[in-house]
Amino acid sequence: MSYTSHEQAKKDILEAGRRLYARGYVAANDGNISARMEDGTVWATPTGVSKGFMTEDMLVHLTADGKVLEGSWKVSSEIALHLAVYRENPSLGGLVHSHAPAGTAFASQGRDFDMAVSIETAVQMGVIPCAPYAVTGSPKLAENAAVYCKEYNGCLxxxxxxxxxxxxxxxxLFRTECLEHTVIMYEHMLGLGEVRLLSEEQLDELDTVRAKFGITTGGRPKGRA
Ligand SMILES: [Zn+2]
Structure with missing residues (x-):
């Protein structure tokens, strides 16, 4: 899906920014958010401002290849990643990038998060792959992340x-919340001394639930042997 209303796209970006900030998923000027219109153009957040306190006039309207159509603010340095993802998967209409602390801490491990720690994790997120390190804002980082945008719901x-x-x-945004919540639960499990995942039989049942909801992305995380 993509947006048919510019007003709705901008409203959703501002609201997502407020929630990211309120939940502590971004500090200072971190993070960026975008929405894609049905004509292929993209609304994106500016660089250098808190995402919790943006106003509509700060948003930048771009062509699919990044030329500015409207807006006087400098667009996010991570815009290449957004545009690469939209190019790769035309069914997407929104993207959220943050430094949510638990997810970001796990991302420093450089490995996929593939554990079925909760029902929501298994049903809504599946496996969360980790895109290999590349310099922030670089075409390489965009490329490393975009490869996951058809099969998965997001990546580290x-x-x-x-x-x-x-x-x-x-x-x-909901997927960012689910991802962060998943990693926090995993950390709590570590604190309890045992990471007890859902069983493979339970995951079999949840595959049926996923099918019923029409969820086809994310894959199946590992369960308890
Ligand atoms: Zn970042």
């Missing part, structure tokens, strides 16, 4: 942060 960026996408900005 090694030593950097997390990115999630969806049919609109709200779904992308």
């Amino acid at each position: 960026l090694e030593h950097h942060g997390v990115v999630t996408w969806g049919k609109d900005v709200e779904q992308a």
